Amino acid sequence: MNENIEKRLVAIFLLMLVILAGVAGLALRTIRQSRDKSDWVNLTHDIILGANAAAGLLHAGDASMNAYLLTGDTRDQENYRAAYRAMVTQLDATVGTARSDPYRPDFLSLTNLIGRHINFTRSLVQAREQGGEAAARQFAQTHPDGSSTGDIDRLTSLINEHEESLLRQRDHEAWEQARNTTRVIAAGVAVNFALLLLAGLLIRDDLKSRRIAATAMAKANAQLEAKVKERTAELLLSNQSLKKENMERRWSWQALDHQFRYNELIVNAISEMIFVVSKALNVSRVNPAVTHATQWEAQDLVSQPIDRVLQIPADGPANPISSALNEGRELQEGAAVVLAKSGAAIPVRFNLIPLRDGNKVVGGVLTARPWPGAPAKPA
């Protein structure tokens, strides 16, 4: 989910970057073109000014020249020379400046017309210098078209019109370009703004989903914590119960142990010999009276067959103890001989009580007491 949003945001910002670069590139190109156009407009104004300045200087020169024709004053002569020379300089500079102008032929025509006019003026001055004012007047009368600058003025006006039409055309192009650039930049800014808005919405959604997830996680944590507390309480109760049970068991075991000790003490205190035998007639336990009477230690007898220490006179093929245990019955006052460690035979009367585990006979308790009336027999 987060990775998906990250990819979308990266894509949006890349798109914004591309649009921004495009808009910046377009703006730079427009500025460059605008500067070029500005240079061209300045140049066109220069050309117009140059042409008009040349025409103006020509008229100034003509005025001084006419004054000279009338007065012959050298100051007027200097003035028309200065004006004409400045006019020629201005004209040459303007023609050079208009080298790439679409109406360049107009400037060449202007140069020719002015050249013709200057030639006429030269002839007029020469006539003045050779024949005086009258000669100059006569020369002017015989060449009525020569002194007129109407064609030069008309051509200058035409040049102005042509150059101004170029200015209008370039200005219109600049206006259209500025309008288009404004539209593209506005569109780019709008798209970027929309993309920014979209990115903001995505980020807001992401934050919202994160907040929801965090809330759910907090809720789950709270539930888990409650369960843990519940379980802990249960465990505490259970533990207390177990402790109590354990204590009761310990007390029970202690009671049993005491009982066992009492029983053992009772058994040990009995003066009769007691043999605990298994169903297979092996000795599993004896009391101290046996050791006292026979000198056998308990470990000498335990796991040994009972007939090692207790022998029953054979009345038949079957051992009466084994038969009684198999049948689950008691034997009372049976005659037998206990064999002491020294080999002496001690006549005894014995009783047998079967030991039961449930209904099953697993062994028996055999008690024997010396019976002095019976003759002792060696083993």
Place this chain on the structure above:
Amino acid sequence: MLAVLGTMGSTLAIQSSTNPANPDSWNTITNLAMTNPAAGAPTNPGSPSVINLAFVPAAQNYQVLDTVPPACEFYQAVMPYDYMVLADSVLSGQGYPSRLLLVRMPGILSDDVCYVTAPESFICYDTTNQAFGLESSGPAIRQIAITLSTSLGQNWTSASEFSYSNGVTTILATVVEADPASTDPAAAASTPSIQIDF
């Protein structure tokens, strides 16, 4: 006796008038070549430069001989060209090859400079400080125009190399800013399209 102050190498038109309020009343009585350096005139401090070489203060006396002197007469000394033309003339005479250039900028009809080949710099007049300055530039007309217009913080439209001799200005080559630099013409010996010889 007139004490005339000027610049070495220049030729001043000494004019007189009895009515200075009338601009047309001035008569040129002589053209005075300034050849005497002014003694004790302050010079520009610092290391020698082409500006110091081009503009050396001069002082000259001229005696006016009036057959019928008027009651009151006024005199003026007029240099019929500007200081760049003078610098070109003076520096060329001192072994510093130089060229004259005219740079047109919007709002400025023309601003001429004197380019000196040896230090690859041009002398120009800074109207802000009202002092002559020296700017380093390449030799091409376009380079000089760009350097000058940049130093003035303006655009330029066209520039011409010209020569000046005996009061006649001849355009040798014109470079247009809007044209590609590859089409710039090289200055060549030329004469005005129309001769004013009368």
